[in-house]
Each structure stands twice: as structure tokens, then as C-alpha cells.
Amino acid sequence: MTHPAYTPASLPATRPKTTLPAAGTTGRSRRARSEPMAVRPLRDGRYAVETEGGTYVVALDANACTCPDHRRRRARCKHLRRVALEVTARLVPPPGERTAVCAVCGGRTFVPTAATGPALCDRHALRPGTLVADRETGDRLLVVAATGDRADRVETDEGRLVADYPSNADYGAHEPVFRAVYVDARHRDGEVRTYAFPASRLRRLRHSTAVDGDTDADAGPTPTDTGATPTTA
Incomplete structure (x- = not known):
């Protein structure tokens, strides 16, 4: 993948x-x-x-x-x-940018000259507010942050690296990690938890903008139910 x-x-x-x-x-x-x-x-x-x-x-x-x-x-x-x-025509990068390789598809993309870490092309870059689906479970999520760090360098609340979870074994350890919340889930105490995913595990949905209130459901799956990677924002 x-x-x-x-x-x-x-x-x-x-x-x-x-x-x-x-x-x-x-x-x-x-x-x-x-x-x-x-x-x-x-x-x-x-x-x-x-x-x-x-x-x-x-x-x-x-x-x-x-x-x-x-x-x-x-x-x-x-x-x-x-x-x-x-x-x-995007055949060469504009001033202030350089050519890089997308960590997901291997395609060419442009990034700021001083940028470090894994790069993503426009197709695979996810911005806060983007509606996505978990490829492992099909659940809908809302992206809340891009870490800019690799899956083999980001730790979760459990003290484990994102890349070390069995549910992430089919996704690149070199991929940047995104934090997201489940659209149809909220903990019963009212706290919305964020979860960490390698970039290619999240699939952009056709209607990629979440509607107001999508994250305000009364209950939903837990990390045990989904195999997702819990982390704080």
C-alpha cells in the first residue's frame, strides 16, 4: 500500500x-x-x-x-x-520549494525548502477538518491534526509507537501520523479522545467536510472495539 x-x-x-x-x-x-x-x-x-x-x-x-x-x-x-x-504547470517547484517524494504513493510533490520529515502529495495530505474512513474498520473519522512525524517515532498514551500496533502492520512505519476523532463516537464522560493513524490507513471520503455536530454523538466505539491507536492531541 x-x-x-x-x-x-x-x-x-x-x-x-x-x-x-x-x-x-x-x-x-x-x-x-x-x-x-x-x-x-x-x-x-x-x-x-x-x-x-x-x-x-x-x-x-x-x-x-x-x-x-x-x-x-x-x-x-x-x-x-x-x-x-x-x-x-507544476513541472518544477516554485521558488522557496523543492521536489520531494510522497511517503504513501511515491509520487512527486513539492514542499518548502526547509521542510523535514516525510512528505505527502496533495492526494494524500489530510488537513484538519477532513472527513476520512479507517481502512481497517470502515469507521468515519474527522482529522484534527497532522503531526509531521513518522509512525515509528510517535508515541501513544500507552507508551507504544504507532507503527508497533498490529493493526498498523500493513502501513508504512515511515509515514506521517495524523490525529483524528471518531465522528460517531464520544466517551460517556463527554471527553472526545483523539487517535493516531499512519497516513495511508485513512481514506478521504467523497464528502470530505464534516457537518456541525458530527462529533457530538452520545456514545461510540472504544480503542478496544476498533483497534485504533489512542493518543492525546
Whole structure:
């Protein structure tokens, strides 16, 4: 279900030169699309643009390029335009972000440059308020927090790691942990407890926004009933 073998090192360091559809464009806009180029993000937030005529460095935020066209004419050259096109198309990360690998599916995603820990793509990232289902039991839950920590590093109230629970054996120990509450459950003393789950154990529901009062049922399952991992928020 998960892909622990995927690491950022598995991503290609360079890309082949490609073109983009150029219909309906003229001038530099057309050349930005029709000429073969390869855009490669650099560690400092700039981009190396490899062309048939040479390699130039683009600073998108500063609207600057090292090519002669930009340096002499201060024009928005084809290299600047190409980088902007590829950022918009999510072919390369925008300034301030880097490429990462989703800890669940192994797909490519972008995260802040300084981000640490496991990454998730838009498909598998869960935000507070998202309605999900437990793949093990089918129960509905409401996500309340993203820990940003791996399942083999997050401890529950019982002093056990989330990854060590038998019910989580089929999910990656490297996956980030989310905290959630059961939509149809509340302890009889009125306290709503949170539970910890590896990311891929939670399936986003089609109607992903919980309605008001969904967590206010009078009673419901306990950790023993569901095999979920109890933890405090």
C-alpha cells in the first residue's frame, strides 16, 4: 500500500530538453515554448535553463536571467518565460520549494525548502477538518491534526509507537501520523479522545467536510472495539 523504497535520491538530477505547445504565440513567448530547453531547480531558489546555445541562470522572483538578451535589453527573455511556464504547470517547484517524494504513493510533490520529515502529495495530505474512513474498520473519522512525524517515532498514551500496533502492520512505519476523532463516537464522560493513524490507513471520503455536530454523538466505539491507536492531541 505504501512505497518506502521511494526516496528523493530516486528523482532524476537532470531533465531532457523538451518543448511546449506553441500555437497562438509569437516572439519570445513562442520561442520559450518551441525551443528545446531543460529547466533544473538550484538549491538557492534559482533555476538553470539548458538550451542548445548554452546554460543560463534564472532568478524568477527577481525577474532576472544571465542571458545576453536580458542583460543587454532588460527584456523578459525566453528563459524567464519558460521557467514561469514550467512552474505554473507544476513541472518544477516554485521558488522557496523543492521536489520531494510522497511517503504513501511515491509520487512527486513539492514542499518548502526547509521542510523535514516525510512528505505527502496533495492526494494524500489530510488537513484538519477532513472527513476520512479507517481502512481497517470502515469507521468515519474527522482529522484534527497532522503531526509531521513518522509512525515509528510517535508515541501513544500507552507508551507504544504507532507503527508497533498490529493493526498498523500493513502501513508504512515511515509515514506521517495524523490525529483524528471518531465522528460517531464520544466517551460517556463527554471527553472526545483523539487517535493516531499512519497516513495511508485513512481514506478521504467523497464528502470530505464534516457537518456541525458530527462529533457530538452520545456514545461510540472504544480503542478496544476498533483497534485504533489512542493518543492525546
